[in-house]
Amino acid sequence: MSGLRLFRTDMTNSGMTEVMPRLAKVEADVQGLVEAHMDLLLGVRFLASEYGTGSVHGGRIDSLGLDENGSPVIVEFTDRR
Incomplete structure (x- = not known):
């Protein structure tokens, strides 16, 4: 595998795990x-998942x-395969 390798810190393996x-x-x-x-990634406090937009708009966030x-x-999340 080539490209960027990602690691996370932990208390074992010298403090790093791939x-x-x-x-x-x-x-x-x-x-x-x-x-x-969401707070860590975007600096946003998460409120709700699949939030309904009401009967007028009839959608969801x-x-x-x-x-x-x-x-x-x-x-919004979109699958673009």
């Missing part, structure tokens, strides 16, 4: 990972959060 890359099987895998770490100013942040 992260093996893998493709997400479904969009929900990526969405769950981003939502679980994949992930909803608030930034440091209290402004809403919408994250």
Whole structure:
């Protein structure tokens, strides 16, 4: 494998463990990972997943959060295979 290698810190193996890359099987895998770490990744406080936009618009927002100013942040995930 060539390219960028990724590592995470831990308390074993001299403090570093290589992260093996893998493709997400479904969009929900990526969405769950981003939502679980939204503050660290984006600086956004996670509020809701699959948030309904009401009967007028009839849609949903994949992930909803608030930034440091209290402004809403919408994250949409799309599978582009």
